[in-house]
Amino acid sequence: MTWWKYLCIALLLYATIAGLLIPLKPGIQTASPAAGVAGGEVVMQITGYNTFFKKGESSLTAWLKLDSTRIITAKEVKAIDDRHMQARFELPAETSILRPGGARLTLITSDAESGVGLLPEALFVSADTTQTASHAATWIAPPSNALLFKKDLTFPYRNILYETIRNTYFHVPLWFAMMVLFGFSVVSSIRYLSGLNKQERYETLRNHDLKASAYSEIGLSFGFLGLFTGMLWANYTWGTPWTGDIKLNMTAVLLAIYLAYFVLRMAFYDRESAARLSAVYNIFAFASIIPLLFIIPRMAASLHPGNGGNPAIGGEDLDNTMRLVFYPSVVGFILLGVWLSDIWFRIKRLQAELEEEV
Amino acid sequence: MSTNKFLHVVVGLLLYLPHAQAQTTDGGDFMRNIGSIYVVVGVILITLIGMFLLLIRLGNRLTKLENHLKNKNNVR
Numbered sequence: 001m002t003w004w005k006y007l008c009i010a011l012l013l014y015a016t017i018a019g020l021l022i023p024l025k026p027g028i029q030t031a032s033p034a035a036g037v038a039g040g041e042v043v044m045q046i047t048g049y050n051t052f053f054k055k056g057e058s059s060l061t062a063w064l065k066l067d068s069t070r071i072i073t074a075k076e077v078k079a080i081d082d083r084h085m086q087a088r089f090e091l092p093a094e095t096s097i098l099r100p101g102g103a104r105l106t107l108i109t110s111d112a113e114s115g116v117g118l119l120p121e122a123l124f125v126s127a128d129t130t131q132t133a134s135h136a137a138t139w140i141a142p143p144s145n146a147l148l149f150k151k152d153l154t155f156p157y158r159n160i161l162y163e164t165i166r167n168t169y170f171h172v173p174l175w176f177a178m179m180v181l182f183g184f185s186v187v188s189s190i191r192y193l194s195g196l197n198k199q200e201r202y203e204t205l206r207n208h209d210l211k212a213s214a215y216s217e218i219g220l221s222f223g224f225l226g227l228f229t230g231m232l233w234a235n236y237t238w239g240t241p242w243t244g245d246i247k248l249n250m251t252a253v254l255l256a257i258y259l260a261y262f263v264l265r266m267a268f269y270d271r272e273s274a275a276r277l278s279a280v281y282n283i284f285a286f287a288s289i290i291p292l293l294f295i296i297p298r299m300a301a302s303l304h305p306g307n308g309g310n311p312a313i314g315g316e317d318l319d320n321t322m323r324l325v326f327y328p329s330v331v332g333f334i335l336l337g338v339w340l341s342d343i344w345f346r347i348k349r350l351q352a353e354l355e356e357e358v
Numbered sequence: 359m360s361t362n363k364f365l366h367v368v369v370g371l372l373l374y375l376p377h378a379q380a381q382t383t384d385g386g387d388f389m390r391n392i393g394s395i396y397v398v399v400g401v402i403l404i405t406l407i408g409m410f411l412l413l414i415r416l417g418n419r420l421t422k423l424e425n426h427l428k429n430k431n432n433v434r
Contacts, residue, residue: 001414009410016406020399339413346420353427 004335011332018325019169025150026051027157028119031107037128039093041135046085046109048117049157053079056113059148062087064105064123066098070139071108085109090137091125102126108147115150119159156319160237167233168318169325173333174226179289181219181337182258186286188212189279196276206352207345209275212282213265214345218337220258227251238303247297247304254292257285 029047036042046062053060062074062085074087087109107122155165192208230248231241242248264281268274297304305317318326 001417005414012406013403016402017399020395020402343413343416343420346424350420350423350427 005339008332008335008339011328012336015169015173015325015329015332019166019329022321022325023154024050024163024165025154025157026114026117027159028107028109028117028122029159031119031122034122035124035126036089036091038091038098038125039128041088041090042123043086043088044107044123046087046107046119048083048085048109048114049162050114050154051109051111051117052082052113053085053109053111054082056111059110059112060085061110061146062089063108063110063142063146064089064091065108065142066103066105066139069141071142072137072139089123090135092137092139094139098125098127110146110148112148116147117157153321153324155321164233164237165322167229168322169329171226171229171233172326173330174222174229176330177333177337178219178222178226180334181215181222181341182286182289184338184341185212185215185219186282188215189282192275192279205275206271207349209279210348210352211341211345212279213262214348215341216258216261216282218341218344220255220262222333222337223251223255223258227255243303245302245304246300247293247302247306250292250296254289257288261285 027049029049031044031046033042033044044062057079060077060079062077063071064074065071072089072092074089076088078086080086103125104121105123105125107119109117158165188208188211192205192212195205195208234243235241261278261281265274265278268277297306
């Protein structure tokens with residue numbers, strides 16, 4: 001057992017435990033009613049997630065936000081229990097600043113025990129000219145330092161995603177590992193071809209070829225695992241396992257290209273011709289990763305994080321608390337892929353050696 | 359083989375140790391019932407550790423086979 005195998009086990013166990021047990025930040029699950037009228041009043045029933053409304057009742061406040069300079073504070077808030085609260089808002093009568101048709105306000109709650117919760121577009125306010133205002137509420141500027149953020153180790157809360165945000169630690173590293181393994185595979189293919197040129201020993205060439213095949217096989221398997229985990233995740237967040245958007249389609253094309261690599265290998269009786277042609281094909285297949293997975297998807301808008309011009313890893317899709325678990329998981333999966341490929345290669349090599357003995 | 363089983367039993371028992379947590383455990387509140395997630399983590403850990411042990415055994419068997427083949431060839 002080499003050192004990196006122990007490291008792989010440690011990293012993957014850490015990623016699983018931390019990825020599953022670190023709680024989510026508090027958030028707002030639902031708020032009703034969803035619509036109100038300018039100049040009127042609305043009592044919102046709010047359900048929280050991982051919140052402690054009752055415990056933090058003394059510092060509990062709620063706001064409705066129109067934009068960065070206009071908010072309204074709740075006239076009264078009441079905590080029914082730790083996860084349910086009620087807030088009464090008086091909606092200002094000014095309709096001129098609302099867009100024609102109405103505006104969607106964001107609901108924000110804050111208390112010292114839970115922290116800050118946010119529900120985007122929680123309330124739709126329409127301008128109803130038939131109603132006369134029964135109060136004189138107006139928009140005010142957001143007070144600074146009013147939000148009581150809690151500093152602890154928690155993962156971001158996102159409506160629609162909820163706990164599935166933890167899938168990031170398994171779904172994404174599978175793809176990273178796939179690309180690294182395809183990289184090792186193409187390196188072995190290049191070494192095979194340059195070894196042919198230099199007329200190296202038969203065993204060395206055969207080993208390079210078998211390594212290229214082994215890395216590709218495990219890489220492709222990781223790719224399919226990434227695809228299936230993504231499809232399951234999408235089914236419960238986007239509503240369908242396949243949205244037909246460009247990133248998903250290009251990924252499927254890439255997996256088909258690598259499947260063709262194996263079809264090519266099997267098409268020859270003569271192992272040396274198979275090795276030679278598949279090594280060349282491998283180089284082109286690897287070269288196709290960049291346009292297929294990185295260039296074309298970023299030119300189009302997509303539900304999948306990392307497209308439409310925004311890179312996923314450095315941008316808004318990862319939090320610093322998530323990075324603590326995400327990067328070790330990536331390294332762990334890469335090491336796992338290398339470990340599996342090593343075993344796969346050794347099995348192939350043994351098979352080849354036993355065949356050659358006869 | 360027996361070390362394998364022993365390790366599985368130990369890991370299984372360790373998973374039921376109580377843990378100190380910042381969040382309260384509401385008995386009837388399914389959303390924040392920490393106990394349930396511990397069971398999930400335990401199940402996944404058993405699966406993972408089991409697979410790692412299998413991988414290690416596979417590697418050792420392969421080494422034995424490779425050495426056997428090498429010795430056979432060297433003796434000839």
